[in-house]
Structures are given as structure tokens and as C-alpha cells.
Amino acid sequence: MTYHEAITKLAETYAAVDAQRIEADEWYERQVAAATRAAREAAAAVEAAQETLTAASDLVERIGDQAEEVWRTTVRRLGAPAARYGGSPLPAPLQSGEEYNPHQMIDAASDLLDQSWRPGRMPQSALPWLVLLSATGAAVAFSxxxxxxxxxxxxxxxxxxxxxxxxxxxxxxxxxxGLWPAKVVADRRHVALDATTIAVVLAAGVATTVILALLT
Incomplete structure (x- = not known):
């Protein structure tokens, strides 16, 4: 092999090595870029999942608070028959393909409670008992x-x-x-403590107090 042929062969070898080095550098850069992009996408996915989890936790907490408020209203209005369950009932299991909207269920429960709760007036037959209770309470207080x-x-x-x-x-x-026993009677009868009943109770208490004051 002549000197010129050797130099040509060496130059070709250097050129092939440079081409392979450039190809390797380009491949490495592509791999780094792909890995960086994948890491960025994974971080974004994790952040989105965390935000979704936080939003879901807040929703569960809000719905739980609303459900507890509806249950407290139910117990306050219905008394012992509702209180014996010990707490708000668990959500009913969903059927296959059925969608669940917690806000809609809470609103429906509140509407049903409002529609079913129509407190009436205190019956006239209870007024003598309320007068007696008010007079007794005023007499005890006067004593x-x-x-x-x-x-x-x-x-x-x-x-x-x-x-x-x-x-x-x-x-x-x-x-x-006398207003306290009147409120107890009204709650047990599931009726409203209306203005007439309050006036009768107060009148009985005032009359008893005045009479006892005049007698002492």
C-alpha cells in the first residue's frame, strides 16, 4: 500500500468515526429530550392527580357536612324516631350504570324534609295544660x-x-x-309555638306573679 493510499484510508476512517460520533450525539440528545419530556409529563400528571384528589376530598367533606346538617334538622324536627338511628344513613349502593349526583341527593332530601314538615298550630285542648304549667313555673319562681x-x-x-x-x-x-315546658310540648306534638300560645303562656305567668305579689 502506497503512502497516498494509506492517507486516504485513514481519512476515510476518521470521517466514518466522526459520522458515527455525530449520530451517537444526536441519538443521545434525542433520548435526553424524550426523557425530559416524559419526566415533565409525569410531573404534570402527578400534579393533576393531586389536584383531583384534593378537590374530591373537599367535595366529600362538603357533602358530609351538608348531609349531617340535613340529618340534624331531621332529628330536631322528628325527635326520638329519627335519633334512634344514631346518625345519618349511609348512601345507598348504586345500580350498574347509574350516575350519582351528591348535590342533587342532598337537595332532594332537604326538599322532601321541608315538604313533609308542615308544623301546625298548638291545639286548643293543650292550652289549659300550658296555662297550668306556666302558672306552676311562675309560682315556683316566686317562691x-x-x-x-x-x-x-x-x-x-x-x-x-x-x-x-x-x-x-x-x-x-x-x-x-312557662315558655320552656310550652316549647317541650310543642316539639313533642310537632307543632309550632305560635304567637297565640306564647301570649297565653306569658299572660298566665304574669297573672300568677302579680297575684302572688299582691298576696304577700
Whole structure:
């Protein structure tokens, strides 16, 4: 092999090596770019999944709070028959292909509760009992008032100054004592404590307090 042929062969070899090196560099850059793109897409997918999970958790919490509020309203309106279940019922299992809209179910439950709950007025037959309860409550409160006065007179000193103020407060509260049993009766009968019933109860309490004050 002549010198010229050897130089030509060497040049061809260098050219082939350079071409392979360029091809290898291009392949490496393509692989790095693909890996970077895949990592970026994976990070975006993870972030999207995290956002979806957070939104789903917030939705579950909101729906749970709304369901608990509907259940508390149910127990408050229906009393013991609803309270005996111990908590809101679990969602019914879905049928195959059935879609579930929690907001729609909550709204439907609230509408059904509102439609089924139409509190009536307190029956007239219950008013004498409410008058008796109010008068009894006012009498008990008035007795406490008299006991406070007696303690103040008996022990004197600071008690003689402070207890009459407490007795005055008890006197002012006495006519309103009957509202509590009236509310209990109204809840048990699932009726509203209307203005007429409140007026009758207060009138009985005021009359009892005034009569006892005049007699003492």
C-alpha cells in the first residue's frame, strides 16, 4: 500500500468515526429530550392527580357536612324516631350504570324534609295544660324569690343588699318560665309555638306573679 493510499484510508476512517460520533450525539440528545419530556409529563400528571384528589376530598367533606346538617334538622324536627338511628344513613349502593349526583341527593332530601314538615298550630285542648304549667313555673319562681328575700333579711349585711337585686331578677324572669315546658310540648306534638300560645303562656305567668305579689 502506497503512502497516498494509506492517507486516504485513514481519512476515510476518521470521517466514518466522526459520522458515527455525530449520530451517537444526536441519538443521545434525542433520548435526553424524550426523557425530559416524559419526566415533565409525569410531573404534570402527578400534579393533576393531586389536584383531583384534593378537590374530591373537599367535595366529600362538603357533602358530609351538608348531609349531617340535613340529618340534624331531621332529628330536631322528628325527635326520638329519627335519633334512634344514631346518625345519618349511609348512601345507598348504586345500580350498574347509574350516575350519582351528591348535590342533587342532598337537595332532594332537604326538599322532601321541608315538604313533609308542615308544623301546625298548638291545639286548643293543650292550652289549659300550658296555662297550668306556666302558672306552676311562675309560682315556683316566686317562691324562690321569697326564699331569697328571707335569706337576705335573716343574715343581713352584704346579703341584705345584694339578694334583693337577685330577687328582682327572679321576679322578672318568673312569667317566662312557662315558655320552656310550652316549647317541650310543642316539639313533642310537632307543632309550632305560635304567637297565640306564647301570649297565653306569658299572660298566665304574669297573672300568677302579680297575684302572688299582691298576696304577700
Amino acid at each position: 324562690i324569690r321569697e326564699a331569697i328575700f328571707w335569706v337576705g333579711r335573716s343574715y343581713g349585711g352584704d346579703l341584705a343588699v345584694g339578694l334583693p337585686v337577685l330577687a328582682l331578677v327572679v321576679t322578672l324572669v318568673a312569667p317566662f318560665v
